[in-house]
Amino acid sequence: MPTQKKIAMLWPFLLGLVILTLIITIRPAQPVAATEPTPTPAVTDGSKPHSGSSEEPCRLEQGAECEFPRRDDVASATLIGPRTNPTIGAQGVSTYTLISITFDRDMDFNTINNDTFQVSRGDSRLNGVIRYIEVSRIAVFYPDAPLEPDSAYTARVTTGIRDRSGEPLAEDIVWSFITRSHKSPLSDQLSVAENEISAADMNIYFGDLHSHTGYSDGVGTPADAFATARANGIDFFAVTDHGFLLTGAEWQDILDQANAATINGAFVALRGFEFTHAKGHLNVFDTNILVRGNDPNYANLDDFYNWLVNQPTALAQFNHPLQDQMHDWNFNNFAYRPAADQKIVLRELTNATQFFLSLDAGWHLGTLSNTDTHWPNWGCCPRMGVVAPALTKQAILDGLRAKRTFFVSPDDPNLALVMTANGYWMGSAVPNTATLNFVITAYDPAPKGQPLRLVLYNNGVRIASTTLSSANSYRWAPTTPGQLGHYYYAEAYYDGWNFPAYSSPIWVERPPMAEAGPAQTVAPGMTVTLDGSGSWDPDGDALAYKWSQTSGTGVNLIGADGARPTFIAPATLGDLQFRLTVVDTGNLTGSAETRVTVTDRPVLAIRKNAPATAEPGESIIYTLTVTNYGVNDASDVVVTDAIPTGATYVSGGTLMPGNIVSWTLPRLAANGEVAEVSFVVTADQGLANIDYGATCSDCVPAIGDEIIFTNANKYYLPIIMMRHN
Numbered sequence: 001m002p003t004q005k006k007i008a009m010l011w012p013f014l015l016g017l018v019i020l021t022l023i024i025t026i027r028p029a030q031p032v033a034a035t036e037p038t039p040t041p042a043v044t045d046g047s048k049p050h051s052g053s054s055e056e057p058c059r060l061e062q063g064a065e066c067e068f069p070r071r072d073d074v075a076s077a078t079l080i081g082p083r084t085n086p087t088i089g090a091q092g093v094s095t096y097t098l099i100s101i102t103f104d105r106d107m108d109f110n111t112i113n114n115d116t117f118q119v120s121r122g123d124s125r126l127n128g129v130i131r132y133i134e135v136s137r138i139a140v141f142y143p144d145a146p147l148e149p150d151s152a153y154t155a156r157v158t159t160g161i162r163d164r165s166g167e168p169l170a171e172d173i174v175w176s177f178i179t180r181s182h183k184s185p186l187s188d189q190l191s192v193a194e195n196e197i198s199a200a201d202m203n204i205y206f207g208d209l210h211s212h213t214g215y216s217d218g219v220g221t222p223a224d225a226f227a228t229a230r231a232n233g234i235d236f237f238a239v240t241d242h243g244f245l246l247t248g249a250e251w252q253d254i255l256d257q258a259n260a261a262t263i264n265g266a267f268v269a270l271r272g273f274e275f276t277h278a279k280g281h282l283n284v285f286d287t288n289i290l291v292r293g294n295d296p297n298y299a300n301l302d303d304f305y306n307w308l309v310n311q312p313t314a315l316a317q318f319n320h321p322l323q324d325q326m327h328d329w330n331f332n333n334f335a336y337r338p339a340a341d342q343k344i345v346l347r348e349l350t351n352a353t354q355f356f357l358s359l360d361a362g363w364h365l366g367t368l369s370n371t372d373t374h375w376p377n378w379g380c381c382p383r384m385g386v387v388a389p390a391l392t393k394q395a396i397l398d399g400l401r402a403k404r405t406f407f408v409s410p411d412d413p414n415l416a417l418v419m420t421a422n423g424y425w426m427g428s429a430v431p432n433t434a435t436l437n438f439v440i441t442a443y444d445p446a447p448k449g450q451p452l453r454l455v456l457y458n459n460g461v462r463i464a465s466t467t468l469s470s471a472n473s474y475r476w477a478p479t480t481p482g483q484l485g486h487y488y489y490a491e492a493y494y495d496g497w498n499f500p501a502y503s504s505p506i507w508v509e510r511p512p513m514a515e516a517g518p519a520q521t522v523a524p525g526m527t528v529t530l531d532g533s534g535s536w537d538p539d540g541d542a543l544a545y546k547w548s549q550t551s552g553t554g555v556n557l558i559g560a561d562g563a564r565p566t567f568i569a570p571a572t573l574g575d576l577q578f579r580l581t582v583v584d585t586g587n588l589t590g591s592a593e594t595r596v597t598v599t600d601r602p603v604l605a606i607r608k609n610a611p612a613t614a615e616p617g618e619s620i621i622y623t624l625t626v627t628n629y630g631v632n633d634a635s636d637v638v639v640t641d642a643i644p645t646g647a648t649y650v651s652g653g654t655l656m657p658g659n660i661v662s663w664t665l666p667r668l669a670a671n672g673e674v675a676e677v678s679f680v681v682t683a684d685q686g687l688a689n690i691d692y693g694a695t696c697s698d699c700v701p702a703i704g705d706e707i708i709f710t711n712a713n714k715y716y717l718p719i720i721m722m723r724h725n
Helices: 002-026 073-077 222-231 248-261 301-309 352-360 393-401 717-723
Strands: 083-085 090-093 099-102 117-121 128-133 138-143 152-157 173-179 203-208 236-242 268-277 280-285 315-319 344-348 366-368 384-388 405-407 416-421 429-431 435-443 452-458 461-468 473-476 479-481 487-494 501-503 506-509 520-522 527-529 544-551 566-568 574-583 589-598 604-609 620-628 634-642 647-651 654-656 660-668 673-683 687-689 692-695 708-710
Touching: 099 152, 117 138, 128 222, 138 222, 203 393, 203 416, 222 236, 222 248, 222 268, 236 248, 236 280, 248 268, 268 301, 268 393, 280 301, 315 393, 344 352, 344 393, 384 393, 405 416, 416 487, 416 501, 416 506, 435 452, 435 487, 452 473, 461 473, 604 634, 604 692, 620 634, 620 660, 620 692, 634 673, 660 673
Parallel strands: 090 173, 203 236, 236 268, 315 344, 344 366, 366 405, 429 506, 520 589
Antiparallel strands: 083 099, 099 138, 117 152, 128 138, 152 173, 203 384, 268 280, 280 315, 384 405, 405 501, 416 435, 435 473, 435 479, 452 461, 452 487, 487 501, 487 506, 527 566, 544 574, 574 589, 604 620, 620 673, 634 660, 634 692, 647 673, 654 660, 687 708
């Protein structure tokens, strides 16, 4: 079995954890190498989960001291009596759900069949296939067709089902549920900003992004996990085994099983891995590359962050941040790394201290939790939801990247909490504004008959609250002054809950400024580089780049998600227009355009060289190199260079009025012919020169764009240093 295979591997790592803990305790100032990664232990006696009361639930509020649940292993090990999906009396059930029952003991699968497991709508029995997943003790009914919306169904398992000892069920188990309509519960509740996805095109999906199988320190296979999670009724599910325990073949098999289990519109299976580091664990998704926490190349978190930043599609999640006498898993106090902020977009909820530490450090993180299960209860207990336009792999991943997530209360896995401000979805930033118009919605398919309490927070401080009468859908629209640099989030709970539901934050920030670079004129076949490196963010956020061509003959942009993409100029003459959109970590955008003209005129380029240092009075030789990249020859090319201030002309070229040195090249052939000219000066001080170029009557001229320094280190460095004093 996979678990047996891993046991021998785990002992040295567990021993390493004990040694590592002693090192951290005795010498906390020393750096800790990532050569002793350890799987995540269950909650120990050192943790203090909130017991809860009807008067004071565990809150994400400044100064709160309580723990949110992290692991559901015990729930599986101590299951008393069967558990059904959908739950007894459930309402608002999706039409693509499977019907299942989880038993508290091993059953004889030969007794589970169409006679002993039936599903009906009114008097009509449904046709379907029945399967028993042995490792999770779950019997599953797969309907031949999706269920009808707004319809009541009844499921029944009979005493004909026996356990392995031959003991039958004590009595028939019957449960009923009602499906929901196809209409999104968000469509009537929210209006969004112009560039945001319409609420009518969005839906709410529940899932789990943290689980383990026998490929690391759990049980069963990825196929078992995905099948069980779907049978338990969640919409998406990720297997995230510890990377340092995975073989290459297992890493590939998780992907193969995820692809096999994914059914668009019904269930999305995701592959990830848990990067297990001494300073904290992270889950990584949407990458084909596996990184192991015991790889010395990633001994420091910054090494891993640098790797992550260079993975084009990857996204990551901070797992179970924790800092106590036994654990130092809060990522060096959430030391902020702007570039990594573009990739690490989610954080599991453990307590208020770590929640505020991460946000106050500067990270932009969606709020959620997961089961982190190591037992075969995969999908039993969703702790998160996401708002996305479709139940597909890409739509779910995009929703996670956008941080449109919410924390699902363990007290009720059905309540969804969604927030917008000025039309921007939770997980986004709102452009700096004097007023924030929030719309906070909650959706409960099975209302409790008691009022729902909603609270709005600003940087962890309550600023508004309301109480709404029991309903399926709740809507609250508070307005508050906007404060630059602050974050806001919503809370929802019923009286008696231990843990409220929470939305992801919304930040108030300034949008980035895009710079797409100057217009260019090029020849057919030239390699062209667009330059957006001058783009910047006033809040200091790292930027993501998205280039697109808006007009002209189509070209293949290489590196369109970087600051400086390239392409080969087409043979067709004319203008090409390109748009650069930069996105900051709050999903705010800025755009700019640039033009590239493809011409058959000679296209000149110039560069210049000079010695970096020279003794007073020593000859300084400036060399200018001119190239014709055009498809036609250039005639009578005039090259000019201004003698820099402080220099004395000695020789070379023709000295013109105004201290300009000039040369005339009778002919410069097409397709890359190069010519060099030079002149000599002397000087007793540092020199800086940029005023040089080349042109002709029908050429695209070249203008020098690089400052050439001589003795700059001697004469210019004090000035630079003075600017920093």
